[in-house]
Amino acid sequence: xxxxxxxxxxxxxxxxxxTLIPLAVVLASFLQPQPEIWEHLAEFVxxxxxxNTLWLVLGVGAGVLLLGALLGWLTAVCEFPGRRFFAWxxxxxxxxxxYVLAFVMVGLLDYTGPVQTFLRESFxxxxxxxxxxxxxxxxxxxxxxLYPYVYLMAREAxxxxxxxxxxxxxxxxxxxxQAFWRVALPMARPWLAGGTMLALMETLADFGTVxxxxxxxxxxxxYKSWLALFNLPAAAQLASLLVLFVFVLAWLEAKSRGARRFxxxxxxxxxIVLYGWPRWAAFxxxxxxxxxxxxxxxxxxxxxxxxxxxxxxxARYWGFVWHSLLLALLAxxxxxxxxxxxxxxxxxxxxxxxxxxxxxxxxxxxxxxxVLAVGVFIPIAWLDDQLIAVVNALGGAExxxxxxxxxxxxxxxxxxxxxxxxQPVEAAMQRxxxxxxxxxxxxGVTGRALLWRLHLPMLRGGILSALLLVFVExxxxxxxxLMTRPFGWDxxxxxxFEMTSEGMWxxxxxxxxxxxxxxxxxxxxxxxxxxx
Amino acid sequence: xxxxxIDQLAVSxxxxxxxxxxxxxxxxGEIGCLLGASGCGKTTVLRAVAGxxxxxxxxxxxxxxxxxxPGRSVPPEQRRVGMVFQDYALFPHLxxxxxxxxxxxxMNRAGRAERVRAMLALVGLEAMxxxxxxxxxxxxxxxxxxxxxxxxxxxxxxxxxxFSNLDAELREKLAQDVRAILKAAGTTxxxxxxxxxxxxxxxxxxxxxxAGQIRQWSTPYDLYHRPMDRFVAxxxxxxxxxxxxxNEAGEVTTExxxxxxxxxAEDATTRQLDVLIRPDDLVHDDTSPQKARVLARAFRxxxxxxxxxxxxxxxxxxxxxxxxxxxxGEEIGIRLETDHLISFSRQ
Numbered sequence: 001x002x003x004x005x006x007x008x009x010x011x012x013x014x015x016x017x018x019t020l021i022p023l024a025v026v027l028a029s030f031l032q033p034q035p036e037i038w039e040h041l042a043e044f045v046x047x048x049x050x051x052n053t054l055w056l057v058l059g060v061g062a063g064v065l066l067l068g069a070l071l072g073w074l075t076a077v078c079e080f081p082g083r084r085f086f087a088w089x090x091x092x093x094x095x096x097x098x099y100v101l102a103f104v105m106v107g108l109l110d111y112t113g114p115v116q117t118f119l120r121e122s123f124x125x126x127x128x129x130x131x132x133x134x135x136x137x138x139x140x141x142x143x144x145x146l147y148p149y150v151y152l153m154a155r156e157a158x159x160x161x162x163x164x165x166x167x168x169x170x171x172x173x174x175x176x177x178q179a180f181w182r183v184a185l186p187m188a189r190p191w192l193a194g195g196t197m198l199a200l201m202e203t204l205a206d207f208g209t210v211x212x213x214x215x216x217x218x219x220x221x222x223y224k225s226w227l228a229l230f231n232l233p234a235a236a237q238l239a240s241l242l243v244l245f246v247f248v249l250a251w252l253e254a255k256s257r258g259a260r261r262f263x264x265x266x267x268x269x270x271x272i273v274l275y276g277w278p279r280w281a282a283f284x285x286x287x288x289x290x291x292x293x294x295x296x297x298x299x300x301x302x303x304x305x306x307x308x309x310x311x312x313x314x315a316r317y318w319g320f321v322w323h324s325l326l327l328a329l330l331a332x333x334x335x336x337x338x339x340x341x342x343x344x345x346x347x348x349x350x351x352x353x354x355x356x357x358x359x360x361x362x363x364x365x366x367x368x369x370x371v372l373a374v375g376v377f378i379p380i381a382w383l384d385d386q387l388i389a390v391v392n393a394l395g396g397a398e399x400x401x402x403x404x405x406x407x408x409x410x411x412x413x414x415x416x417x418x419x420x421x422x423q424p425v426e427a428a429m430q431r432x433x434x435x436x437x438x439x440x441x442x443x444g445v446t447g448r449a450l451l452w453r454l455h456l457p458m459l460r461g462g463i464l465s466a467l468l469l470v471f472v473e474x475x476x477x478x479x480x481x482l483m484t485r486p487f488g489w490d491x492x493x494x495x496x497f498e499m500t501s502e503g504m505w506x507x508x509x510x511x512x513x514x515x516x517x518x519x520x521x522x523x524x525x526x527x528x529x530x531x532x
Numbered sequence: 533x534x535x536x537x538i539d540q541l542a543v544s545x546x547x548x549x550x551x552x553x554x555x556x557x558x559x560x561g562e563i564g565c566l567l568g569a570s571g572c573g574k575t576t577v578l579r580a581v582a583g584x585x586x587x588x589x590x591x592x593x594x595x596x597x598x599x600x601x602p603g604r605s606v607p608p609e610q611r612r613v614g615m616v617f618q619d620y621a622l623f624p625h626l627x628x629x630x631x632x633x634x635x636x637x638x639m640n641r642a643g644r645a646e647r648v649r650a651m652l653a654l655v656g657l658e659a660m661x662x663x664x665x666x667x668x669x670x671x672x673x674x675x676x677x678x679x680x681x682x683x684x685x686x687x688x689x690x691x692x693x694x695f696s697n698l699d700a701e702l703r704e705k706l707a708q709d710v711r712a713i714l715k716a717a718g719t720t721x722x723x724x725x726x727x728x729x730x731x732x733x734x735x736x737x738x739x740x741x742x743a744g745q746i747r748q749w750s751t752p753y754d755l756y757h758r759p760m761d762r763f764v765a766x767x768x769x770x771x772x773x774x775x776x777x778x779n780e781a782g783e784v785t786t787e788x789x790x791x792x793x794x795x796x797a798e799d800a801t802t803r804q805l806d807v808l809i810r811p812d813d814l815v816h817d818d819t820s821p822q823k824a825r826v827l828a829r830a831f832r833x834x835x836x837x838x839x840x841x842x843x844x845x846x847x848x849x850x851x852x853x854x855x856x857x858x859x860x861g862e863e864i865g866i867r868l869e870t871d872h873l874i875s876f877s878r879q
Binding site: 436442457 | 615622625
């Protein structure tokens with residue numbers, strides 16, 4: 001008889017629990033609603049939060065889909081001036097976290113910002129100028145920050161099948177326009193849907209951007225309930241609602257991934273050369289997006305950074321940098337070890353329980369940081385109470401054991417970014433064939449020796465990618481760090497939050513530059529991979 | 533005592549029985565081959581012998597010791613069985629010398645280097661020791677995989693479709709090379725393939741497999757000339773079945789007259805027979821009164837393979853030197869030249 005829990009499952013379980021416990025804690029709070037909390041939430045919080053979230057999802061969804069698909073189509077299939085350059089340059093905004101773009105936008109376009117000031121001085125009162133701190137402003141900012149998700153997917157879809165399929169359709173008597181609507185676009189649908197769902201999951205998880213715009217969504221409401229009103233149960237209730245929304249998106253994304261699996265790589269047809277006004281419209285659009293989403297914000301950050309350099313770069317600033325780097329390194333090592341463990345044992349014990357647990361372990365990528373922070377904090381606080389009793393009984397006088405240590409933050413970060421780490425390691429593992437493992441076994445290399453002599457050397461590249469990606473993601477991460485950091489343990493992202501919440505854009509520029517520079521590393525690697 | 537003895541072997545894959553009641557014996561130093569179409573279970577047998585698939589019934593014995601039986605399985609790494617995989621499964625992060633030395637962990641450094649050198653010399657890859665697998669040609673990779681499997685001196689080598697990834701022109705040459713290497717090493721080997729030419733070029737004994745069982749286990753010559761059942765007769769080589777009857781005198785008569793030759797069928801009591809006529813049994817002879825019409829022809833360089841129809845509509849195959857160039861529809865003279873008869877009772 002097979003035991004219910006296999007050996008593989010036992011090894012994988014701890015990694016799965018990282019995600020499973022916070023999720024269970026948060027969802028459990030949904031299952032036992034407390035009427036008085038619900039009444040308060042329903043009356044004062046939910047109406048606005050739900051309305052804002054709805055507009056955000058609709059607006060950003062439509063925005064990234066339209067912009068990403070259009071830019072992907074232009075650079076993958078058409079020919080116009082600067083096409084080669086834009087093809088990779090349009091990925092650059094991936095390096096800039098949405099919250100950085102957000103405060104630069106607000107700083108530039110707000111009433112007191114340089115643009116409106118210039119307009120007023122030149123042409124008198126400029127009340128026609130749209131308010132940037134508005135639903136439209138948030139949607140625009142998030143669209144510009146998140147369109148690359150759809151752009152990358154659309155490009156992949158159109159590059160692999162667009163041109164050849166178009167030519168085939170045209171030989172069957174369709175005009176080019178018909179061929180686009182009836183062949184190229186429907187074929188790319190799983191890619192476009194996948195990219196859009198990823199962008200929307202980021203939107204729901206976003207905390208920094210909406211905080212800067214004072215645009216209340218679930219994430220900011222969770223933050224306020226916990227850290228301003230000290231109402232942890234309310235935060236958990238809100239988190240449980242948000243998780244439900246997010247899992248609908250995650251499910252849709254997984255479905256679109258299934259539809260993408262069976263498309264082979266097609267050959268390359270000739271590019272469509274644009275003439276006349278479309279030629280320059282294409283050029284203009286690409287240039288505008290690149291300028292607004294990356295170049296101008298980056299230059300503005302540089303200008304602000306230089307301005308405040310002398311007063312801002314002191315021991316405290318290096319403290320932020322040190323905290324950011326140390327945290328990112330610890331999280332990267334933690335996640336890479338978890339990812340290696342997961343992939344190794346799933347490979348060695350491919351039973352269904354182990355596989356199922358390994359899938360749970362990577363669910364964190366869909367769960368917003370604010371939710372994970374709540375979900376990790378509640379059980380740790382409970383555990384702390386138990387431990388304190390023990391410590392006190394032993395004669396100690398501690399009031400906190402685990403609470404307020406790096407452990408809480410690391411656990412939440414690891415849960416959030418496990419998928420980021422598992423993906424490259426798993427991809428590398430897939431390149432190790434069953435036969436290579438069987439060959440090793442028949443040559444007497446098994447068990448742990450298999451890990452050291454076959455898996456580790458062959459997974460080296462994947463593990464390095466995992467380290468790098470998790471490192472950068474952790475540096476950019478805001479809500480988990482903000483909500484669970486030990487007292488006084490400020491990172492660059494925390495500094496940005498604190499400065500922007502007081503409207504001090506210039507002081508937020510230097511830490512932002514640090515994060516953007518780190519973010520550029522994986523983007524450059526991505527660009528080199530896709531341009532091969 | 534045979535080195536490898538398989539008795540009443542049954543193996544399942546995903547709960548479906550793939551192999552059942554399979555038996556074979558391989559003497560020390562012999563090269564055996566399982567021949568069959570894809571899906572007949574031949575690779576499963578190989579994996580069961582290696583220890584990668586659990587045995588559901590029967591036994592696998594290596595040098596007298598039971599290594600596989602239901603609920604009792606010696607793990608692969610303790611069987612002293614080497615395996616050469618279809619895709620070679622070389623380790624891309626190691627050079628060829630390190631690949632060959634991978635299974636020599638228990639030796640000291642000098643002993644290992646010496647053994648690696650000897651193995652590379654055996655397969656003719658001394659010059660490639662520092663190269664990486666992707667820098668080698670397909671045939672070189674295959675020999676490297678063979679050297680890696682031979683290095684720990686296994687008592688048995690298993691080869692899974694060893695030539696399927698190679699160009700057709702290379703295969704026969706390589707099959708002979710590999711046979712020579714195995715014979716030089718004195719190793720017992722079992723390979724599986726779907727290609728008769730490979731099986732015949734490599735093996736001392738060949739087993740024709742169908743639906744998880746061995747239909748006949750004998751030398752290549754006997755498989756072709758003394759098939760034990762209709763399946764093997766159809767599977768090996770080409771030919772056409774000709775209806776025949778045994779007359780009072782005990783002669784085999786057909787519409788082409790009386791067939792001469794040693795009868796090797798066991799079912800001599802029946803009068804209604806089917807006789808297998810191989811293409812080389814039917815000779816083209818312009819002077820023969822027996823005529824047949826050309827239905828189709830396949831040019832094979834030195835020969836034509838003609839598909840012929842007798843006046844009765846009976847179809848036959850004939851291999852004819854290719855300077856006899858006849859058009860489809862033409863009537864040509866034929867004559868049977870049989871040495872022994874492959875005949876079975878009419879079904």
